[in-house]
Amino acid sequence: xxxxxxxxxxxxGFTCNWCSYRAADLAGTAxxxxxxxxxxxxxxxxxxxxxxxxxKALAGGADGVxxxxxxxxxxxxxxxxYKALRRYLLLRRTLxxxxxxxxxxxxxxxxxxxxxxxxxxxxxxxxxxxxxxxxHWPQWNGRSAELAEPEKAxxxx
Amino acid sequence: MSTNGSKPKFAMYWAASxxxxxxxxxxxxxxxxxxxxxxxxxxxxxxxxxxYKDVEAMEDGSITLCLFNGGIRNDENEHVARLLRRKSKxxxxxxxxxxxxxxxxxxxxxxxQEVLDTAFSTIxxxxxxxxxxxxxxxxxxxxxxIPVFQPRVRTLDQVVPVDYFMPGCPPESHQIAAVVDLxxxxxxxxxxxxxxxxxxxxxxxxxxxxxxxxxxxxxIKQFVRIQDLETIDPTLCLLEQGIPCNGPATxxxxxxxxxxxxxxxxxxxxxxxxxxxxxxxxxxxxxSVIDATDPAEIERILxxxxxxxxxxxxxxxxxxxxxxxxxxxxxx
Numbered sequence: 001x002x003x004x005x006x007x008x009x010x011x012x013g014f015t016c017n018w019c020s021y022r023a024a025d026l027a028g029t030a031x032x033x034x035x036x037x038x039x040x041x042x043x044x045x046x047x048x049x050x051x052x053x054x055x056k057a058l059a060g061g062a063d064g065v066x067x068x069x070x071x072x073x074x075x076x077x078x079x080x081x082y083k084a085l086r087r088y089l090l091l092r093r094t095l096x097x098x099x100x101x102x103x104x105x106x107x108x109x110x111x112x113x114x115x116x117x118x119x120x121x122x123x124x125x126x127x128x129x130x131x132x133x134x135x136h137w138p139q140w141n142g143r144s145a146e147l148a149e150p151e152k153a154x155x156x157x
Numbered sequence: 158m159s160t161n162g163s164k165p166k167f168a169m170y171w172a173a174s175x176x177x178x179x180x181x182x183x184x185x186x187x188x189x190x191x192x193x194x195x196x197x198x199x200x201x202x203x204x205x206x207x208x209y210k211d212v213e214a215m216e217d218g219s220i221t222l223c224l225f226n227g228g229i230r231n232d233e234n235e236h237v238a239r240l241l242r243r244k245s246k247x248x249x250x251x252x253x254x255x256x257x258x259x260x261x262x263x264x265x266x267x268x269x270q271e272v273l274d275t276a277f278s279t280i281x282x283x284x285x286x287x288x289x290x291x292x293x294x295x296x297x298x299x300x301x302x303i304p305v306f307q308p309r310v311r312t313l314d315q316v317v318p319v320d321y322f323m324p325g326c327p328p329e330s331h332q333i334a335a336v337v338d339l340x341x342x343x344x345x346x347x348x349x350x351x352x353x354x355x356x357x358x359x360x361x362x363x364x365x366x367x368x369x370x371x372x373x374x375x376x377i378k379q380f381v382r383i384q385d386l387e388t389i390d391p392t393l394c395l396l397e398q399g400i401p402c403n404g405p406a407t408x409x410x411x412x413x414x415x416x417x418x419x420x421x422x423x424x425x426x427x428x429x430x431x432x433x434x435x436x437x438x439x440x441x442x443x444x445s446v447i448d449a450t451d452p453a454e455i456e457r458i459l460x461x462x463x464x465x466x467x468x469x470x471x472x473x474x475x476x477x478x479x480x481x482x483x484x485x486x487x488x489x
Contacts, residue, residue: 051437055478072450079450086444086455093459094440097466099266099483140315140480 009129011038012057013066013122016046018076019111020068026115034119035126038066046070047080051091054105058095059137064104064129066122071109081109101132165221165344167196168212169251170241171203172227172234173261173310178252179203181327182224185334195341196222200241212240220244222340224251224323228258228475229311233304242317247340247350249357253326255313257427257435258475260326262310265474265481266466269308309485310475321351323358326425326472329411332358359410361430364422368404368413370394376448380461383421395421396446401462403471405442406435424472434478436469 015021021042027034043049046069054065067088069081085107092102106125110118171179183189183204192198199220200207223245229235242248253259264272277284294301313319323336336358342348351357365372372394381399383389395402395416403424404416415422428435443462449455462468470477 051440052434052478055434055437059478059480082450083445085450085452086447087440089452089455090440090444090459090462090465093462094436094465094469097266097464097482098470098479099485099487135483137479137483138486 007130007134009037009063009126009134010061011064011066011126011129012062013038013040013068014046014049014053015040015042016069016076016081017042017044019070019074020046020108020118022112023068023110023115023118026112027119028115030115032116032119034122037126037129038122045075045077045080046084047075047077049084049087051087054091058100058104058135059140061135061137061139063132063135064106064125066106066108066125068108068110068118071111074111100135103128103132104135164195164197166199166215166219167192168198168200168220168223168241168245169203170200170223170225170227170237172225172238172255172313173230174227174252174254174259176203177327178224178226178254181252181325181330182333184330185337186330188334188337191341192337195344209237209240212244215244217243218246220246221344222247222249224249225313225319226252226255226327227313228254228261229307229313229316230261230264231304231306235307235316236304238313238316247320248313248317249321249323249336250313250319251323252328253324253425253427253472256322256324256476257473258310258312259425259472262312262473262475263467263471265309265485267482267485269306269485273306309481312476315476320353322354322356324356324408324425324427325359325411328358329414332410356408356430359408359426362409363429364404364407364409364411364413364416364426365394367409367411368394368416368422370416373397375446377446377458378448379458382461389419391419399461401443401468403439403468406432406438427473435473436466436477439469440465 015024024040046067049067057065067084069084070076072081075081088105088107092105095105096102108118108121169182198205200212223241225238225241225248227234229238250256254261277289278287290303292303292305339348343350371392375397377399379399380401383400390398400421402416402421404422406429407422407424408426408429410426424435428438432438447455447458449458474481
C-alpha cells in the first residue's frame with residue numbers, strides 16, 4: 001500500500017468523561033473539523049484505561065491508539081490520570097519490545113475547554129500514524145486452527 | 158506397564174517443550190502406581206516405546222485421558238496434536254507450553270529465519286559447513302521428510318479444541334496428583350468433572366493470595382534486579398522491595414513457591430482467572446504502584462525493567478492478544 005496516498009489510519013481514541021470527551025464534544029458543537037480517522041470511546045477516567053484495551057485495539061486492526069485525559073493535577077478522581085501516564089509510558093516500552101513503533105500510542109491531556117487544541121492534536125497524531133504506515137496486525141482467528149495470512153508461506157531453511 | 162485392555166487408556170505426549178512436564182508427572186511419587194492401576198498406558202514416548210502408527214490404528218475416542226504438553230512449533234507437533242485430539246476423550250493442555258506457549262513461545266519475538274540462524278549459524282554452534290535442515294530430501298535410499306518448521310509457536314488450543322487446561326512450568330506434582338485422583342474418581346462415578354474449558358490443578362486467584370509475605374501500600378521508587386540486592390527482607394512483599402515480581406497477575410496454584418524461597422514470581426502459572434492479556438494486567442499492576450507523577454522520574458524508575466516484553470510475556474506471548482512480536486511476521 002502506498003503510504004500517504006491511499007492509506008487512512010484507523011485510530012482508537014480513549015477519552016475521559018470529564019475532560020477530553022467534553023473537549024471533543026465542544027469541538028463538535030463549535031464545528032471545529034478534525035480527522036475522521038479516530039474512533040472515540042468514552043471512559044469515566046483515563047485511569048480506567050486497561051492496557052488490555054490497547055492490546056485489543058492493535059490486535060484487532062487499529063493502526064494507532066490515542067489516550068486522552070485531564071491535565072495533571074486536574075483529575076476528577078484525584079490522581080488517576082497519573083496512573084494512566086505511568087501505564088502509557090510502560091506500555092510504550094513494552095510495545096517497543098514487541099517490535100511495534102511506540103509512536104503508535106499517544107497520550108494527550110485536554111481539558112473540557114480545549115476543543116480546538118484536541119482537534120489539532122488529533123489531526124497531528126493521524127498524520128504521525130499515516131507517516132508510520134499501516135500496522136495491519138495479522139488476524140489470528142482466535143482459537144481456531146487457521147493460520148494468519150503471513151504464516152501460510154512456508155519457512156525455508 | 159499393564160496391557161489389560163479393559164482399563165481406561167492413558168496417553169501423554171510432548172511437543173515443543175523441555176521434558177520438565179514428564180518429570181513432574183513422575184514426581185507424583187507413589188500416585189504413579191494409581192495411574193498404572195487405573196489406566197492402561199498406551200502412548201507415552203518418554204516412558205515407553207510406541208509408534209505413531211499404533212496410535213493411528215486405535216479407535217477414535219478410545220484414549221480416555223491424554224495429557225499433552227508442549228506448544229505447536231512444527232508439522233509433527235501439529236500432526237500429533239490432531240491425531241491425539243481425534244483419539245482422545247479428554248484432551249488436557251498440560252503445562253505452560255501447551256496452554257500459553259511458555260519459553261518456546263518467546264521465539265515469536267523473532268523472524269522464523271532468525272530462529273534457524275541462531276540454531277545453526279551462531280558462534281556457539283559448531284557447524285563449519287553451514288549445514289541447514291532440508292525438510293524434503295530425495296536420498297538414493299528413499300524420500301526423507303523432516304517436520305517443517307512453522308512460522309510461529311501456537312498453543313494447543315489454537316490448533317485443536319482442548320477439554321481442560323493445566324497451567325504451570327511445570328504443573329506442581331501435588332496438583333497433578335489431585336487431577337489424576339479426580340479423573341479416576343470420575344471414572345468410577347464418584348465425582349464429576351468440571352465443565353469443558355476449565356482450568357484444572359490451579360486456583361482462580363493470584364500468586365499473591367498464596368504468598369505469606371507481608372503486604373502494605375506499595376509505593377515504588379525504583380525497580381531492582383534481585384541479584385543486585387545485597388539483602389532481601391525475608392517477610393516483606395518482594396514487589397514492595399522494588400523487585401519486579403509477577404505475582405499480581407499470575408494464577409494461584411503453586412503455593413507461591415518462588416516468593417517463599419526469596420525469588421520473585423516469574424509467572425509460570427499463567428494469567429489468573431478473568432485476565433485476558435497477562436502482560437497488560439501486569440503493566441497495570443506495575444504502573445499502579447510506581448510512586449512518581451513526573452514523566453522523567455517515571456521513566457527513570459521504568460529503566461529498572463530493562464526488558465518489559467520479556468518481563469511481561471515470558472510465558473504468555475503465544476497466547477497474548479498480539480500472539481507475537483511485530484518483527485516475527487512483518488515483512489522487512
